[in-house]
Amino acid sequence: MDLERVIYLKSEILRIREEALKELRELDSPEALQELKVRVLGKKGSLTALLRQMGSLSAEERPIMGQVVNEVRTRLEQAWEERSEELDAMALQKRLATEGIDITLPGTRVARGHYHPLTQVIEEIEDIFLGMGFQIAEGPEIESDYYNFEALNLPKEHPAREMQDSFYITDEILLRTQTSPVQIRTMEKLHPHLPVKIVAPGKVYRNDDDATHSPMFHQVEGLVVDRGIRMSDLKGILLNFSREMFGESREIRLRPSFFPFTEPSAEVDVSCMLCGGSGCRLCKGTGWIEILGSGMVHPKVLEMGGYNPQEVTGFAFGMGVERIAMLKFGIEDMRLLFDNDLRFLQQF
């Protein structure tokens, strides 16, 4: 009887095992897996029910049968674990296979505006000089004749005034033709403080309008005043600037020039950024491109600013922002800069 019973139980256990393993191989969802697990190993599961029937076995047979049941249980649990992992991997594969997107479609657009190219260039120039310890100074665009001309060693009727065609408001008030009046205003404000080290960007105005001239344009003025400032310092600062602005391998050269408010005066050329100096269309074959005017501050101008030219010297320079922007961005016609066509502006 007992033997019969033992054989029966054993065969039942093996049957459950075989059936469970078969079903396990065939099922394909986590839900079915769970359902099978409950059906076999759960509280009311078939294996558990079988275990309960072991109470009728003798004390000697019980542990033997217990061991069998536990082995089967372990075996099944292991199989479940493996199958579960397989199913997870399959599910992942399936997800990956179905979730592909067209990565060539453009991304969500985030609104982005554009700085005007002239603003960009002005900020870049400012940043370069800020890095060299300069402050940024400003002055009015509507100026008095005194600051725009007289204090800059350009008395009334000076022939050099003809170099600039001014927009007048009254005989004594005009739109500034240059940022140079900021030199005087700054010195008046700062003297006797030393050193003076400023750049002054801003709008300037001349009565001219063609492909290379605009009646309103922008300049950046620079001024350094201190004891013992040399023309070689001017060259050093401007070399640094040119390399920051136009590239590390740029060289500069100075040529004698004339400005009423500097003496000696120099025109500054930078080696051509397009051809590197070998000569091309941009530099008209010379290898050099004129970028700014400069010089040692004229003693009369230092005096006008409240400094004693016996004690201090200084240098000043001025550059046209439009010209630099045109060189930098390869713009051929200055009028584009003030036409404000969005197709032009949105390139920057």
Add this chain to the structure above:
Amino acid sequence: MKVSLEWLRELVDLDQSAEELAETLTRGGIEVENVENLNKGFEKVVIGEIVSLTKHPDADRLLVCAVNVGLEEVTIVTGAQNLLTGDRIPVALVGANLPNDLSIRKSKLRGVVSQGMLCSREELLLDGTIGLDRSAEGILILPTTAPIGENFGHYLGLEDSILDLELYPNRPDCLAMVNVAREVASLTRKKPHLPKWAEQNQVLSLPVVTDFRIIIEDQELCWRYAGLVVEDVHIASSPEWMQRRLKAAGVRPINNIVDITNYVMLEMGQPLHAFDRDKIEGDVHVRPAQPGEKIVTLDGVERTLQTHTLLIADDSQPLGVAGVMGGLYSEVTKDTKRLMIESAHFSSVSIRRTSRRLGLRSEASNRFEKGIDVSGIVAVLGRVCDLLTDLGAGRPVALVDEVRHLPSRRQITLSTEHTSTVLGIELQISEIRQVLEDLNFEYKEKSGLFQVEIPTYRSDLEIEEDLMEEVARLIGYDRIPTTLPQGDQTQGRRTPEQEFRRRLRKVLAQSGMDEVLTYTFTRAESDAQWGSAKHQIPLLNPLREELGVMRTSLIPGLLDVAARNVARRNMDVSIFEIGNTYWGEEQPLKKLPREELRVAAVAVGKSERHWRNQPISYDFYYLKGIMEGLALEFGLKLEFRVAENQSLLHPGRSADLYLQNQCVGFLGEIHPSLEKEWGLERAVIFELELSTLFKRIRHTVRAHSIPRFPAILRDLAVVVTVETSAEAVMAKIRKLGGDLLQQVEIFDVYTGKPIPEDHKSLAFSLRYQSIERTLTDEEVNLLNSRILEGIQQDFGAERRK
């Protein structure tokens, strides 16, 4: 100043090409704008002689010519029919680039190699005066005197090069060939060979005029006036060499007398004028014109003179406008027997005014305007005397020289040490000495200190720094090393206001707006519309009438830009500008006006179509959102109130912007009645004044700690009439919600079914949170229903189900 190289060569030894010389001058501070090679196009064109003419073996209409071009004989195939053996003709050799841009290459014509081309007048761009009559039918045929093998340009006298000097106002001396020669000599270390009259302190000995006087009435306007009296005048053409040089300089030859005065002006820099002596009655007066006085000038035009115009007159009538143009009456004609040649100083200011007013600018007036060498006035007449005699044009007999003022000769002390310090170059005393020698300046030197005698023709040299520049440019600016200033270190930084402007620009650009820059002068009417007519500042000399006043608002400029873009089919525009407006307090201005910095924007259209984004309409809420972003960035409490001025903006779609009860700008859709004027539909704009904004910005951020207790979220949707202000409902919610209500946002606004007509649904999301404890559902529910009751009471709102 146009400088003929051929002429210059006579005055200084040159071993450089025109291009090299141009470079030397430019590097030396005399900018050469252009080098014109008169021989251009004729470089490989030579004079040849037809040795033989044979018919082309394979073409009836072609001839094969053997041409002697000097050192060799070449074969050329031509179709021309006007040639005879022995003719001398211009031959373009292989490699020539003719004036009409034709390039000559070796070619084969029906099997016969042609080594060049025989040229017609047309191909050489020559007029009919050159060559024999037969030339009209084909090839240009030269006289048999034309030398075989000679360059054709040379044969025509075109081998010269012209340097065009761009002179700065400080170097009027270089308006004279002798001074250009001096300059070249200094820069190339050559000695110039100048006419002796160009040297300093030359004396012209002639009898003094006795039959008339020079009467200078205003010695401010005329410092010196000399007259040379010439007799036995023989009017003729001037010699070819003189005419060629005049033409090279851009001056038209007239007759020997006028040509001599012009030639000497170009050579010495002093303008001269020849009067017919026999037309002068009594004395010569240098005087301002009288009211209403008239003169017929050389060009035949009768001109009414203004009272401060300086005149040369005799006892009875004006003879010429001083320094600008002579009178027709006293002009030199073919019958002239006696001359008075004027060499004088006139005030540059006076000449400039007169020449401007009369619209007459000439080589002479240009020189007077820039200033002439008063000391050299009589010496120049010495040069005239030489030329008159050499050319047999007349016999100088007497001189009158009225001197009222002679600028004193300048001495400048130049210190080697100071120069070294200023330039940043270690200079030797000997180097400075060499420079002064090269400049041909007289000097005395003692332990590095130079006393330099400045020649009268260098009026630009006034102070030591001027001489430093001479030193620097003669030793070469390349000698200046690169150093950095040695003084105290400074920290470069923007001022808070500069930083504010920069951040503002960044915020706006990051919001998707494009920055534009417009002219600050604009049309008076448009500006008056948006700004203030009362404060507008008009320009005296605007470029165009529509750029006549300084702007008091940025809006018209931006609307112009928007309209221009829309007209060019850039339909969607969202732009801003940061810039000044200009406010005059009185008319005309007595003091500098206020410059008020503003920011303004215009938007029209919508954001781009895109598969991921719903296009955003550029409407009131678009710009308001940008303003709110801006307020957030700078910690500003910006208030939007119903706009006061409702003529420019849509009354239902506009707001005035307030900061602490101060109006700082406006925002809105432009009034429908203005749409046609600007060609823009539903454009929205804002304009803000920035100084008040800047004063109120938050400079530092104080952080709040994050609450530890969970928040409870509730949504609340109510239906109110369409006129109900969302802001008012929100304010009520905030008030009733008290401290526990941390945040209220509107997340939906809806009109249409099933909401009744004239009503809208507003949906709020409310966040309740305490910093002290965890809130219970019950207390939040209680608060929420109180809020609902409150807004039901105040706004007649219904809870939306």
